[in-house]
Amino acid sequence: MKLKFSNLNDTFTKMLPEDMEQKNFSRQVNNACFSWVNPKKTANPSLIIVSEDMLETLGVEDADSSSFLKIVSGNGLIENAKPYAMCYGGHQFGNWAGQLGDGRAINLGQIENNSTSWTLQLKGAGMTPYSRRADGLAVLRSSVREFLCSEAMHHLGIPTTRALSLSLTGDQVLRDVLYNGNAAYEDGAVVCRVAPSFIRFGSFQILSARQEFDNLKKLTDYTIEHYYSYLGGPSKETYVKFFNEVCIKTADMIINWQRVGFVHGVMNTDNLSILGQTIDYGPYGWIENYDEEWTPNTTDARDKRYRFGNQGSIGLWNLNQLANALYPLIEEAEPLENSLKNYKDYYIENYTKMLYSKLGLTKTSSREESFLSQLLNLLTNSEIDMTIFYRNLTKLDCNALNSFYKEILNASYLNESNLNTYKEEWIAWLTEYARKLSLENINNQGRIREMNLVNPKYVLRNYMAQLAIEAGEKGTYTLITELYELLKNPYAEQKNSEKWFVKRPLWALDTIGCSQLSCSS
Numbered sequence: 001m002k003l004k005f006s007n008l009n010d011t012f013t014k015m016l017p018e019d020m021e022q023k024n025f026s027r028q029v030n031n032a033c034f035s036w037v038n039p040k041k042t043a044n045p046s047l048i049i050v051s052e053d054m055l056e057t058l059g060v061e062d063a064d065s066s067s068f069l070k071i072v073s074g075n076g077l078i079e080n081a082k083p084y085a086m087c088y089g090g091h092q093f094g095n096w097a098g099q100l101g102d103g104r105a106i107n108l109g110q111i112e113n114n115s116t117s118w119t120l121q122l123k124g125a126g127m128t129p130y131s132r133r134a135d136g137l138a139v140l141r142s143s144v145r146e147f148l149c150s151e152a153m154h155h156l157g158i159p160t161t162r163a164l165s166l167s168l169t170g171d172q173v174l175r176d177v178l179y180n181g182n183a184a185y186e187d188g189a190v191v192c193r194v195a196p197s198f199i200r201f202g203s204f205q206i207l208s209a210r211q212e213f214d215n216l217k218k219l220t221d222y223t224i225e226h227y228y229s230y231l232g233g234p235s236k237e238t239y240v241k242f243f244n245e246v247c248i249k250t251a252d253m254i255i256n257w258q259r260v261g262f263v264h265g266v267m268n269t270d271n272l273s274i275l276g277q278t279i280d281y282g283p284y285g286w287i288e289n290y291d292e293e294w295t296p297n298t299t300d301a302r303d304k305r306y307r308f309g310n311q312g313s314i315g316l317w318n319l320n321q322l323a324n325a326l327y328p329l330i331e332e333a334e335p336l337e338n339s340l341k342n343y344k345d346y347y348i349e350n351y352t353k354m355l356y357s358k359l360g361l362t363k364t365s366s367r368e369e370s371f372l373s374q375l376l377n378l379l380t381n382s383e384i385d386m387t388i389f390y391r392n393l394t395k396l397d398c399n400a401l402n403s404f405y406k407e408i409l410n411a412s413y414l415n416e417s418n419l420n421t422y423k424e425e426w427i428a429w430l431t432e433y434a435r436k437l438s439l440e441n442i443n444n445q446g447r448i449r450e451m452n453l454v455n456p457k458y459v460l461r462n463y464m465a466q467l468a469i470e471a472g473e474k475g476t477y478t479l480i481t482e483l484y485e486l487l488k489n490p491y492a493e494q495k496n497s498e499k500w501f502v503k504r505p506l507w508a509l510d511t512i513g514c515s516q517l518s519c520s521s
Helices: 011-015 052-058 066-073 140-155 201-209 213-227 236-260 308-330 333-358 369-381 386-395 401-411 416-440 444-454 462-473 478-486 495-500
Strands: 034-036 046-050 084-086 089-092 095-099 105-113 116-123 162-175 184-195
Touching: 011 105, 011 213, 046 052, 046 066, 046 478, 052 105, 052 162, 066 162, 066 184, 089 201, 095 201, 140 162, 140 184, 140 462, 140 478, 184 462, 201 213, 201 308, 213 236, 213 308, 236 308, 236 333, 308 333, 333 369, 333 444, 369 416, 386 401, 386 444, 401 416, 462 478
Parallel strands: none
Antiparallel strands: 034 084, 046 162, 084 105, 089 095, 105 116, 116 184, 162 184
16 A cells, blocks of 8 residues: 555554454453454445644655545555454443443554554444444444544643544444434444544453453553653552552543533543543533533433533542552552542642633632632523633723623523623622732733633534534535634634634524434434
8 A cells, every 4th residue: 555654563462462262243351451353344435534633643645545545444454454442341320331342443553653652543443342232333423523523622732532534434324313212324434533542441440340460460561651651660659650640631631621611421431541631522512501510411411420510520530440440559548549639639729720711810819719609600690601701701891891791691691681680790700800800910912812822712512513414414524624624723713713603503402413412422
């Protein structure tokens, strides 16, 4: 093939134990970190979109070639590559689920470019030993969401897996969107996604649960050597440092989610990366009217375990499960407990810093809990669009506070009469905010510049993705490209794209794919 994926070097399969069973059928896989498996050949693949940014990062050439399409759709392999699916377990909605694994993802291999290693993975490439009763395939609907959101998150400055390409397979796939007995055939698709590694919390959990402690040590040593080498060689002390680093990276990732209003929707332990990267874009969503109780996942509609305001606490819960998995290597609870306590302290401190940065405030002395709680209560009660409010807060004239109330009205999903119930509270809060800005003596232009670096103007609202999906299902893919280009510069004004800087349209309030999403999404 002319296609150049430079320096194929799959250390994961070279250094970790393999599944000795060569046949591809659903089963329990013991004493192994992965199974060899080839992608399913597709009927008539066609390329919808490629991330030019990711192409450059990988140093890949000839993206327009038939060879590239074959590889990213599962119909061909990188030269000398041997694809595999990873074994892992996890807690799903708080309950231990045992073995899970790459049920619809197949790793093509690791390539190196500019001294960085990247794993290429096809999502929706067919059945693996971990597919259980599923077919291992994906549909256009979920694949559009994965491609757009992973790239959007990267450009928002949030640690994430990336997307290289989105392809149609030419096959039809049967799916029940809301698991309510209304299955229908949809267009099959494959996303080629990319990350330094796809190792998850659950990768360690399954080995520990099965008491495969030698393999647990091999996986932990491998992870430290390749992704945390600055911590030192294998030892109990290094394992503790490793766990502490994962705690901090996880906290930073979730705080960034909260900063932009992202809700993952399914924070099971198998969906948390050991590198602190956002992984597995399923029933995610973006906060529109501010509501800490909101979750986009219909599967979670009753308990709201993975609601927006609970993501920091779920991060801690998941880290507790990882601590339990790593305990056999350390055999001391106290250092792990200390790291978990550090997570809580670090999260609270830096979450607060993040909120103040969104307001353009910096000094510690200004951080009064009631000031923030009053704002969040007002945002909730007034049903304020989070993205629009924070972005437009730069328009505040401290000498004309009442004039800013129209911006609050424009950002609210309430009518003017109902919003006016909170008008006095808003003016009181804005008065205190203006006082704090004055006390900090912040240069106005500097404040605006800094606020616009943390408050995006454009995020991938679910209705935007749904419009792109519906157009794509009719064979038109220009909106996918338009949104991809828009979301590459989420902090820029992009005057020609103001149509996307608006509140959620009324039709999207109760629409499947907008407010209603499932793990099939």
